[in-house]
Amino acid sequence: MTHSALTPTTAEETRDFLAYAAAEELPVEILGQGSKRALGRPVQTAHVLDLSRLSGVEVYEPAELVLTAKAGTPMAEIEALVAGAGQELSFEPMDFGPLLGEAAGKGTLGGLIGTNLAGPRRIKAGAARDHILGLDAVSGHGEIFRSGGRVVKNVTGYDLPRALTGAYGTLAVSTLITLKVNPRAETSASLALNGLSDAAAVAAMCAAMGSSAEVSAAAHLPEGICQRLGVAGEDRPGPVTLLRLEGFGPSVEYRFANLARRLAEFGPAERIGDAASKALWQAVRDVIPFAGSRNPVWRVSVPPGLRCRTDAALAQPHAGGRLLRLERRAVVAADAGRRGA
Amino acid sequence: MVGIAMPAPDRHVLERRDNIVAALKAIVPGEGVIDALTEMRPYETDALTAYRQMPLVVVLPETVDQVSRILRYCYENDVKVVPRGAGTSLSGGALPLADGVLMSMMKFNRILDVDFPNRAVIAQPGVTNLGITRAVEHEGFYYAPDPSSQIACSIGGNIAENSGGVHCLKYGLTTNNVLGLEMVLITGEVIRLGGKHMEAEGYDLLALMTGSEGLLGVVTEVTVRILQKPETARAALVGFPTSEDGGRCVADIIAAGIIPGGMEMMDGPAIQAAEDYVNAGYPRDAEALLIVELDGPEAEVDFLLARVEEIARANRAGYLRVSTSEEERLVFWAGRKSAFPAVGRISPDYLCMDGTIPRRELPRVLAGMRELSVKHGLRCANVFHAGDGNLHPLILYDANKPGELEAAEAFGADILRLCVAVGGVLTGEHGVGIEKRDLMPEMFSEDDLKQQQRVKCAFDDKHLLNPGKVFPVLHRCADLGMMHVHKGQLAFPDIPRF
Numbered sequence: 018m019t020h021s022a023l024t025p026t027t028a029e030e031t032r033d034f035l036a037y038a039a040a041e042e043l044p045v046e047i048l049g050q051g052s053k054r055a056l057g058r059p060v061q062t063a064h065v066l067d068l069s070r071l072s073g074v075e076v077y078e079p080a081e082l083v084l085t086a087k088a089g090t091p092m093a094e095i096e097a098l099v100a101g102a103g104q105e106l107s108f109e110p111m112d113f114g115p116l117l118g119e120a121a122g123k124g125t126l127g128g129l130i131g132t133n134l135a136g137p138r139r140i141k142a143g144a145a146r147d148h149i150l151g152l153d154a155v156s157g158h159g160e161i162f163r164s165g166g167r168v169v170k171n172v173t174g175y176d177l178p179r180a181l182t183g184a185y186g187t188l189a190v191s192t193l194i195t196l197k198v199n200p201r202a203e204t205s206a207s208l209a210l211n212g213l214s215d216a217a218a219v220a221a222m223c224a225a226m227g228s229s230a231e232v233s234a235a236a237h238l239p240e241g242i243c244q245r246l247g248v249a250g251e252d253r254p255g256p257v258t259l260l261r262l263e264g265f266g267p268s269v270e271y272r273f274a275n276l277a278r279r280l281a282e283f284g285p286a287e288r289i290g291d292a293a294s295k296a297l298w299q300a301v302r303d304v305i306p307f308a309g310s311r312n313p314v315w316r317v318s319v320p321p322g323l324r325c326r327t328d329a330a331l332a333q334p335h336a337g338g339r340l341l342r343l344e345r346r347a348v349v350a351a352d353a354g355r356r357g358a
Numbered sequence: 359m360v361g362i363a364m365p366a367p368d369r370h371v372l373e374r375r376d377n378i379v380a381a382l383k384a385i386v387p388g389e390g391v392i393d394a395l396t397e398m399r400p401y402e403t404d405a406l407t408a409y410r411q412m413p414l415v416v417v418l419p420e421t422v423d424q425v426s427r428i429l430r431y432c433y434e435n436d437v438k439v440v441p442r443g444a445g446t447s448l449s450g451g452a453l454p455l456a457d458g459v460l461m462s463m464m465k466f467n468r469i470l471d472v473d474f475p476n477r478a479v480i481a482q483p484g485v486t487n488l489g490i491t492r493a494v495e496h497e498g499f500y501y502a503p504d505p506s507s508q509i510a511c512s513i514g515g516n517i518a519e520n521s522g523g524v525h526c527l528k529y530g531l532t533t534n535n536v537l538g539l540e541m542v543l544i545t546g547e548v549i550r551l552g553g554k555h556m557e558a559e560g561y562d563l564l565a566l567m568t569g570s571e572g573l574l575g576v577v578t579e580v581t582v583r584i585l586q587k588p589e590t591a592r593a594a595l596v597g598f599p600t601s602e603d604g605g606r607c608v609a610d611i612i613a614a615g616i617i618p619g620g621m622e623m624m625d626g627p628a629i630q631a632a633e634d635y636v637n638a639g640y641p642r643d644a645e646a647l648l649i650v651e652l653d654g655p656e657a658e659v660d661f662l663l664a665r666v667e668e669i670a671r672a673n674r675a676g677y678l679r680v681s682t683s684e685e686e687r688l689v690f691w692a693g694r695k696s697a698f699p700a701v702g703r704i705s706p707d708y709l710c711m712d713g714t715i716p717r718r719e720l721p722r723v724l725a726g727m728r729e730l731s732v733k734h735g736l737r738c739a740n741v742f743h744a745g746d747g748n749l750h751p752l753i754l755y756d757a758n759k760p761g762e763l764e765a766a767e768a769f770g771a772d773i774l775r776l777c778v779a780v781g782g783v784l785t786g787e788h789g790v791g792i793e794k795r796d797l798m799p800e801m802f803s804e805d806d807l808k809q810q811q812r813v814k815c816a817f818d819d820k821h822l823l824n825p826g827k828v829f830p831v832l833h834r835c836a837d838l839g840m841m842h843v844h845k846g847q848l849a850f851p852d853i854p855r856f
């Protein structure tokens with residue numbers, strides 16, 4: 018049971034508390050909105066450091082492609098703000114809410130950095146770690162420090178902001194974070210191939226990723242999964258392989274035609290337009306087919322070429338008699354493209 | 359040597375030189391150990407040529423096992439080690455130490471694996487940056503980060519410096535394109551980070567290693583992401599009457615949602631020097647010249663070039679040419695790419711600076727540099743990666759004239775202070791090395807630097823790897839771990855509630 022929640026509103030208060038906790042050797046749970054609290058083992062500490070009141074966007078300069086906000090700023094606020102300027106966080110951070118049984122749309126910037134979120138565009142744009150530029154944080158010794166900067170290109174000193182990203186708050190408590198933002202694509206479309214076997218789907222995705230079509234997301238939804246995405250009009254029962262193209266209108270059209278030609282051997286290419294494509298990828302991003310599932314959901318990251326073998330291995334019952342129950346053959350994503358700018 | 363002081367050599371190590379050489383020869387047989395003065399000469403400097411220092415001895419290992427044994431020997435015997443790639447560092451990162459072993463990684467020159475289905479290449483650290491692209495271009499692939507030094511610089515050096523290039527605006531820096539590393543710690547332990555997959559487990563040590571300037575470990579193997587070459591690339595060459603117009607044009611292009619493959623700017627003096635040197639047809643009357651390169655599918659490139667033309671006209675472009683052939687595109691680039699030798703022709707020596715600024719500050723910083731140029735009595739030409747605000751002022755001086763190098767260094771330091779003052783940083787891609795070491799406090803507080811040093815201590819508690827670089831002062835590791843508060847003496851004796 019936790020006893021007390023501390024809700025600092027400044028970096029200095031955060032520092033004073035952490036200095037105290039360090040001196041008294043008291044473990045502390047660090048929390049934004051608690052939207053990802055169900056990840057990993059439960060933490061039991063005497064104190065909770067609740068950063069939700071350390072909130073607010075400090076600087077947003079669309080022309081410089083940078084945004085600086087306090088760690089407890091809700092992601093919903095940030096996403097709405099940048100969308101208003103035609104921009105986005107191009108690493109497409111997933112929303113864990115539905116999968117973890119929390120409401121959708123929760124989460125803070127600090128939590129996003131702490132867990133290094135990414136989404137289907139990871140193959141092209143990378144993850145949160147590829148977009149963090151700088152941070153202010155408080156060390157476990159109770160010292161305020163700054164690392165990185167507010168410009169896109171910077172190699173001054175060790176890259177602590179990137180190294181702290183994905184550390185789940187185990188190295189420092191960030192209080193102020195600067196991210197790189199990107200222009201939002203003018204439009205998008207998805208190329209769908211229906212009825213492919215897993216092996217054929219992997220071959221098709223590898224061919225697509227190796228083409229110059231600049232595919233920004235690739236996923237194979239085995240039989241029965243698409244129906245569970247909950248996207249109106251997308252209730253195909255059979256397997257479907259999705260490849261997303263984004264950019265300026267004429268470019269998307271041109272690349273779609275090229276990609277369809279390149280993948281002709283895998284069957285006819287179906288075109289899914291901007292709105293439906295966006296809804297589909299959001300559902301894939303948030304792993305909606307397994308929302309509310311009581312079985313453990315695993316995310317396995319392998320090089321693209323190994324995908325089939327891994328998939329088969331996971332399908333085998335665990336040898337030791339204890340059955341490893343998996344949501345078998347979940348959403349297979351082409352998870353090994355480049356980490357982008 | 360001038361300006362920047364290196365740590366005083368350890369007399370006890372100098373006295374043991376013969377033993378150290380013998381020990382290294384036992385590890386690396388044949389010609390892998392160089393101890394004759396004349397043969398060590400090529401290693402006495404990197405591309406920051408104003409600083410020279412003969413190393414204690416040079417060693418060129420060929421296997422990971424040799425690297426491991428050398429480092430373990432040095433660790434056990436308290437001998438410093440300076441790792442070196444191709445020696446093209448512009449910040450003095452590979453400057454030897456009189457009492458240190460210089461370890462060249464250039465015999466690690468093989469590509470180990472070219473994996474097209476997984477779009478990855480595994481290379482040894484001494485392979486050149488361009489060597490990676492050469493190994494995959496027959497299948498239409500390339501390695502995206504492209505420092506101008508790419509014919510010469512090593513991929514290991516790129517990792518150590520987190521190098522960038524013209525294409526980084528769109529495709530990211532080294533750190534965004536590295537998937538895995540093998541490295542040897544100063545204790546001789548060999549560790550692997552990442553791999554061909556994307557999600558690394560545990561802490562992102564790959565991020566720490568990239569840009570660590572040879573202070574944390576020696577890289578012995580690198581896995582990088584390769585990309586499909588864009589279908590086509592075309593460039594626009596645009597001249598502006600003032601740098602303000604050029605700067606606004608850059609901002610408007612980005613505001614229009616366009617991220618060009620490359621966006622480079624040159625100022626008046628750089629335009630003149632380049633034009634004198636290669637005759638690329640640059641407009642001599644322009645105050646600022648912009649090269650905007652669009653790459654990707656043909657339909658997209660044509661479409662975006664039309665938009666860029668509109669934006670340029672709206673920003674008073676006095677000169678505008680769009681490449682209509684690959685030859686013409688390369689001519690546009692010829693002037694920019696030869697900016698360094700071009701400047702080298704009009705001045706016996708030059709210092710290449712490397713600050714980054716928020717782009718909106720460009721006019722102010724250029725004006726500031728003109729004032730500083732007068733103050734220090736030296737000329738300065740500017741080339742810069744306009745898209746990401748990374749400036750490369752080239753300060754012209756003559757090392758043979760007494761006091762000019764000192765003046766150039768002071769001028770450079772003032773420029774970097776100006777970059778920090780407007781919200782920018784000391785170095786965008788060349789690294790801190792020795793060059794910017796003493797300016798670190800301009801950007802970081804004592805506590806900021808302490809966090810960085812804790813990282814250093816976690817990897818190299820005896821400060822044996824590349825000391826004298828990056829940190830203005832190296833604290834003893836034991837001093838850094840201490841808490842400066844004691845039980846009972848805190849502001850919050852009870853549980854505080856804010």
Ligand SMILES: Cc1cc2nc3c(=O)[nH]c(=O)nc-3n(C[C@H](O)[C@H](O)[C@H](O)COP(=O)(O)OP(=O)(O)OC[C@H]3O[C@@H](n4cnc5c(N)ncnc54)[C@H](O)[C@@H]3O)c2cc1C
Binds near residue numbers: 511512
């Ligand atoms: C003409 C010219 C143009 C340049 N253009 C650019 C540019 O456009 N963009 C850019 O970013 N840089 C540029 N540079 C700078 C330089 O080329 C890069 O910093 C490059 O990455 C250095 O690589 P190197 O192999 O020469 O490394 P070195 O100079 O030998 O070493 C650089 C640093 O890396 C460390 N190091 C080298 N190898 C290893 C290893 N295997 N393990 C651990 N540490 C190692 C060294 O200790 C040193 O600190 C340019 C330099 C020149 C001379």
